[in-house]
Amino acid sequence: MEGKFPISETTNLLQRIKDFTRSIVEDLAEGRSPKISINRFRNYCINPEADCLCSSDTPKGQEILTLERKPQTYRIDMLLRVLLIVQQLLQENRHASKRDIYYMHPSAFKAQSIVDRAIGDICILFQCSRYNLNVVSVGNGLVMGWLKFREAGRKFDCLNSLNTAYPVPVLVEEVEDIVSLAEYILVVEKETVFQRLANDMFCKTNRCIVITGRGYPDVSTRRFLRLLMEKLHLPVHCLVDCDPYGFEILATYRFGSMQMAYDIESLRAPDMKWLGAFPSDSEIYSVPKQCLLPLTEEDKKRTEALLLRCYLKREMPRWRLELETMLKRGVKFEIEALSVHSLSFLSEVYIPSKIRREVSSP
């Protein structure tokens, strides 16, 4: 899992940046406009036929930027400015976030979104991941359980204290020596559920790794999960709230996000299973009626939009069914509602029994 190419190719990237710039200068010297072709990517569409090519990571169209149109000129200008900063970062082996880059030249960049787009353009142009450009942001994820690894010289010995939360490393490409005795990886949406599992000493009786992105997962959490999947070949289960936001988080882990569609391979978790919570769980596990909150108008609109996504029709019809059930019943509930009768219900009954069922079903 090293994006599109391993980190030792930094010198290669620097050379390619030089070549790219040289070709632009040559074009200008000969009085013609450079033509920069930027591919377009998407990870889903709302085509009702679902015979689109969204499942492959080939580009879906392209834009050609030239100096003949003013807005495109501006876009090329921003691309080159950011590229200059990226070159410096790579040469000095330093890292910066998108925000940091904006602040280096606020008068030129005028807005964060402009920097964001320039970075996207550069990644697509050079066919690499954002971290290959040394552009990283601080992460928010936590991990605990049967895992040991090293990052930038520091040992993370989660095995030593199974119920302590460790931060997910930001420089995921510097993670090495991953050792694990886990049987599966459990991804949870919320920090509070993570804390519940820690308090119940879930990892003592269950050989697993627990990860949370603390809400919508950031890039480093997704990359770390992908790395663990590739190195350890373990099944991955996802536990989210039974509401549109939870489902969106599940979809992001599994199918990636539209914003980073150009880098889908290193960011998604294929074969991730949806452990819960399903709408049907509220009856099976006797969730009290007061805990079933009504879907707001916003929730309903969100759910309808989610149902249009082609990958649900094509790859996960069962997920789609559950989502339709949620919309039909018009209620949502959080994971905590399952623990109302007994605090340790989640750790002792719900999760283990669901995992056993997943393992035994075809």
Add this chain to the structure above:
Amino acid sequence: MEESSGLSSMKFFSDQHLSYADILRPHEARARIEVSVLNLLRILNSPDPAISDLSLINRKRSNSCINQGILTDVSYIFLSTSFTKSSLTNAKTAKTFVRVWKVMEICFQILLQEKRVTQRELFYKLLCDSPDYFSSQIEVNRTVQDVVALLRCSRYSLGIMASSRGLVAGRLFLQEPGKEAVDCSACGSSGFTITGDLNLLDNTIMRSDARYIIIVEKHAIFHRLVEDRVFNHIPCVFITAKGYPDIATRFFLHRMSTTFPNLPILALVDWNPAGLAILCTFKFGSIGMGLEAYRYACNVKWIGLRGDDLNLIPDESLVPLKPKDSQIAKSLLSSKILQDNYRDELSLMVQTGKRAEIEALYCHGYNYLGKYIATKIVQGKYI
């Protein structure tokens, strides 16, 4: 506000003027709950039976006092002994009265099981057990603070989980009882997480050869300073609470300040009212966390970003204040504890209507931050 004497009130430690919350072990917290139950029953069973009122320490500004350090540099806000009464017989406070008992009941059960619970889980439990009294998370949170004010023990002592938001990195060795010492300068790019368990923090041994403790408001800035190993150029320890400080991070800072009393504590925050509010919380405590917060006040000095740094940043990085910033500024300016030079900085923000983030310094290059801090320290430019 004088409270009436006699059998109709319950009192806990009211001979002390400074109201504070203790950190208790589970069995001690259970004991306090049991005492309050017994008191209620005793008065109910007496020859002149009555349902006692609950005396909750008043968590309003009117009850907050300031202790100005005279022989020390530390001043803090604390809550005094003014009480509000919650009574079953008063229609306005009857629901509050019942809510407090319901929460105490659940906390007792949790403590008995030797477990912890999140406030969200508490909400769902109460929603199912007592739907007539609890309909929102805010009501639950407020009632929890009421119980803290009644029993005078910390929220953590009641069995409510504390999340750990703080990070520390730098020239510091931490040793938890029974474990190996951890070197906070070899912590990768993310720093060492400060646990939410205050008992554990209290028993952690600290060793350091740093010369400064530097509080950093934002996670991104902390990460930059740690990645650049700035703590090796300037011998220091970096701490961040990733925003508004939680109790555990403040507790940790306080422990460091008592363990290493000669180390100046410097704060690096954004130049806006919210940043100054964060600095002041570390420095003085806060009314909202009134009962728990006073004891963790530290002598924090403001190193940056300050008004006289504005010539270092480009004009585009000075952005207008948000409405929330103006509110915070007003609230801070009206506080009696704010010293004059902080007041001047705040007035400048309000007058110009502008604010700036620390990242604005990156226009000089992303490794400028270390130089900036070093220059300020060498010139002694902190207030």
